[in-house]
Amino acid sequence: MSTYAKVIVPGSPISKSNFKLHNKDGRAILPYNTGKSHDRYALYEEEIAYYARLQNPDTILDESLIAILKVYYKSEKRHPDTANITKSIFDGIEKSGLIVNDAQITKIITEEFYDKENPRFELEFFAESEYEVSYSVLPKKEHGSKKLYSPIRKSNKQKTIKDKIVSNENINSSNMLICEFCNKKIEDSNLIKANGGKTFICRSCFNKLF
Structure with missing residues (x-):
């Protein structure tokens, strides 16, 4: 089995809708053929699955994994919460068969960037049997400008x-x-x-x- 994989999906990432239905067996589903806006979440998962399998045709990751997710938004001002998009991304990856279950992902590092010309996300998987991750938080030698956030106003x-x-x-x-x-x-x-x-x-x- 493989111990590394990388997936790049073009386009602005979107978060998973809170809208859920349940089928006759009680299983939660996302509709995809209603003609309503709800469909885009299920279709986005399908798109992720397509690119994941296209870029890793013979790869199956079946052990615990480290995930490094880099999200490139088109706009710095308007985009989904990065913390909320991982669910739709990992569900799409699981649907592709690249991983067995998203429960395999035991460590996640997520970074947010901006690329007006080429919004996308880049996701790398590393098997824990061969890789380890370390990080450190250090004070800057020179303080940068603050990126301030305001309370969300209702649109x-x-x-x-x-x-x-x-x-x-x-x-x-x-x-x-x-x-x-x-x-x-x-x-x-x-x-x-x-x-x-x-x-x-x-x-x-x-x-x-x-």
Whole structure:
């Protein structure tokens, strides 16, 4: 078995959606053919799996691993939280068959960079049987400029989502539930709830996800 692999996936990395559905066996899934924005997370995993297997066609890593992840965003001001993108990346890698299970990754070092012309992520795996990682944090000889962060303000899109949830709650109180996908009224017998009970789906649209 191999002890090293590297994966480079072009494009701006995205974080995994909090939107989740559960199939008939109770397993969490991400829809990919609804025509809604939720699809992009599942499709991104598929893209990662494609590049991982294309770049490592005969490689299988089956032992505990050290992961070095370098994320290159297009914009320094607008991008996902780096801490939140690892899940979608590692799920895509697992889907490719390059690793057996993302539980193999026992050490992760993540670095954030910016590349307007070539956003991407670069991921390296090192088998712990042959490699070890060390790091140190040292004071700078000369202090650099501070990169300051402000509290996140709610965007119009976030307000719209919140208003939609409130609207659905109001609809729920009057027994008029609207499907997230087809925007039609849902009878109680055909109702399926997702996203912590905030999203309503008719059984017909739910079955189309499989």
